[in-house]
Amino acid sequence: MARETSCLTKVTAGVAIGGAVGGAVGAVYGTYEAIRFRVPGIMKIRYIGQTTLGSAAIFGLFLGAGSLIHCGK
Numbered sequence: 001m002a003r004e005t006s007c008l009t010k011v012t013a014g015v016a017i018g019g020a021v022g023g024a025v026g027a028v029y030g031t032y033e034a035i036r037f038r039v040p041g042i043m044k045i046r047y048i049g050q051t052t053l054g055s056a057a058i059f060g061l062f063l064g065a066g067s068l069i070h071c072g073k
Helices: 001-036 043-071
Strands: none
Touching: 001 043
């Protein structure tokens, strides 16, 4: 039972760290793209937000899956 709790904790930590890293990378990339493509006015905030959340979700998913695979060893 302790091993399952430890594995769940590792996967949760992986998802959290992946989400944080993905959010930071997505915010920087989204800002760069919004400036590069000259997104008009208030749409910049929406574009940066979408990029940030999408990147955070993908990074979190993959880091969580990697932690789950690694936990099985």
